[in-house]
Amino acid sequence: MVFTVRTADAATAPSNAEQxxxxxxxxxxxxxxxxxxxxxxxxxxxxxxxxxxxxxxxxADVHQQCFVQVYEDLPRYSKKxxxxxxxxxxxxxxxxxxxxxxxxxxxxxxxxxxxxESEDPSARPEENLVRSSIERALHYCLQLxxxxxxxxxxxxxxxxxxxxxxxAISGEKAGTLQARVARSLPVLKKCLEARGGTP
Amino acid sequence: MTxxxxxxxxxxxERLERGEALDGHFAQCAECRSAxxxxxxxxxxxxxxQPVYLPPPDWEARVWALIRQREAPRRxxxxxxxxxxxxxxxxxVIAVWPRAxxxxxxxxxxxEAAAQTVRGVTAKPGDTLRLRATTPARHAELRLYRDGALxxxxxxxxxxxxxxxxxxxxxxxxAVGRYQPVLVFSDSEIAPPPSLSAATGDGxxxxxxxxxxxxxxxxxxxxxxxx
Numbered sequence: 319m320v321f322t323v324r325t326a327d328a329a330t331a332p333s334n335a336e337q338x339x340x341x342x343x344x345x346x347x348x349x350x351x352x353x354x355x356x357x358x359x360x361x362x363x364x365x366x367x368x369x370x371x372x373x374x375x376x377x378a379d380v381h382q383q384c385f386v387q388v389y390e391d392l393p394r395y396s397k398k399x400x401x402x403x404x405x406x407x408x409x410x411x412x413x414x415x416x417x418x419x420x421x422x423x424x425x426x427x428x429x430x431x432x433x434x435e436s437e438d439p440s441a442r443p444e445e446n447l448v449r450s451s452i453e454r455a456l457h458y459c460l461q462l463x464x465x466x467x468x469x470x471x472x473x474x475x476x477x478x479x480x481x482x483x484x485x486a487i488s489g490e491k492a493g494t495l496q497a498r499v500a501r502s503l504p505v506l507k508k509c510l511e512a513r514g515g516t517p
Numbered sequence: 518m519t520x521x522x523x524x525x526x527x528x529x530x531e532r533l534e535r536g537e538a539l540d541g542h543f544a545q546c547a548e549c550r551s552a553x554x555x556x557x558x559x560x561x562x563x564x565x566x567q568p569v570y571l572p573p574p575d576w577e578a579r580v581w582a583l584i585r586q587r588e589a590p591r592r593x594x595x596x597x598x599x600x601x602x603x604x605x606x607x608x609x610v611i612a613v614w615p616r617a618x619x620x621x622x623x624x625x626x627x628x629e630a631a632a633q634t635v636r637g638v639t640a641k642p643g644d645t646l647r648l649r650a651t652t653p654a655r656h657a658e659l660r661l662y663r664d665g666a667l668x669x670x671x672x673x674x675x676x677x678x679x680x681x682x683x684x685x686x687x688x689x690x691x692a693v694g695r696y697q698p699v700l701v702f703s704d705s706e707i708a709p710p711p712s713l714s715a716a717t718g719d720g721x722x723x724x725x726x727x728x729x730x731x732x733x734x735x736x737x738x739x740x741x742x743x744x
């Protein structure tokens with residue numbers, strides 16, 4: 319897995335993409351619409367899947383399946399939410415399905431073949447980028463959160479979704495998500511402090 | 518922070534996430550003000566966190582390949598239209614099966630070769646396909662088709678195992694293609710799939726038609742794409 323930092327502003331690019339994808343969709347050109355959506359949201363959706371699933375191979379599979387489903391469901395897109403919210407909703411459900419399948423497997427697979435915990439990305443040898451110690455520690459601490467909590471924190475802070483949008487994505491109540499995120503913050507703060515970082 | 522007052526963590530954080538105002542205590546309590554500033558910095562750091570995980574470089578091509586694979590069989594499976602009636606009848610038979618305390622199911626998992634972890638519904642050569650079926654019938658057979666051609670059929674002999682109402686098998690995927698698992702079950706003996714003796718263009722079509730024609734029940738699962 320390539321380990322690099324992208325500096326593209328995730329907030330500005332997609333709004334143009336949204337228009338472009340909608341235009342293609344209205345013209346009935348699903349292939350162009352999918353291409354636009356993959357370019358605009360592909361990296362962010364992968365980031366979300368990887369943080370939720372914590373395993374490269376599984377995240378890569380789910381991420382690809384997610385965009386296959388986007389392509390298949392585009393004709394039924396109802397414009398109730400933005401395309402970005404809609405795409406993340408598909409990703410969210412795909413990730414939950416994969417987590418359930420993984421849990422089922424763990425009850426059948428022999429001991430010793432458990433899914434390995436993902437390593438601390440900040441400790442990868444190929445990382446040669448200068449990042450603050452807080453950022454490195456945060457990447458580590460996010461992995462300690464439960465998958466659903468990590469997903470909510472990623473959607474809220476990293477992707478900048480509102481709680482209403484997050485509710486549309488996950489099918490949960492906004493209040494539940496607010497409480498989940500609020501309860502995760504002391505966990506993250508404590509973890510950061512334990513790793514020598516003070517927010 | 519001395520933690521002599523923990524109201525900010527206990528209440529303040531959630532109220533802020535709900536978009537609610539904080540009461541006067543939070544403005545006057547030094548510990549709460551300090552905690553609020555620390556959490557503001559934490560949220561800012563989370564917002565500015567740079568992405569560290571990137572998808573495989575060829576992921577878009579893989580998505581298009583999957584889409585092509587899914588579209589191709591859809592076009593060629595015209596038999597499905599012709600079988601709509603018999604299939605509906607089969608579903609009805611399953612629904613009113615006299616000994617239906619066990620519903621037929623067919624689950625599929627792909628086990629990654631190296632790490633023994635679960636993939637989605639795509640796989641690579643070398644991975645293992647884990648099939649697990651439950652059946653209410655006396656006889657059951659697992660079949661696996663690659664791009665419409667029969668590559669496996671078994672009920673109790675290896676790699677299949679039967680344990681009560683459960684038939685399972687682990688199959689190593691050696692070639693690329695679309696793999697379609699099928700469970701055939703019946704209280705009567707199951708006849709061998711016709712595609713074993715007669716090489717046809719699409720063995721799966723012939724086998725499905727024969728199974729339904731012989732009053733056998735058929736259950737399919739999600740197909741798995743190996744590439």
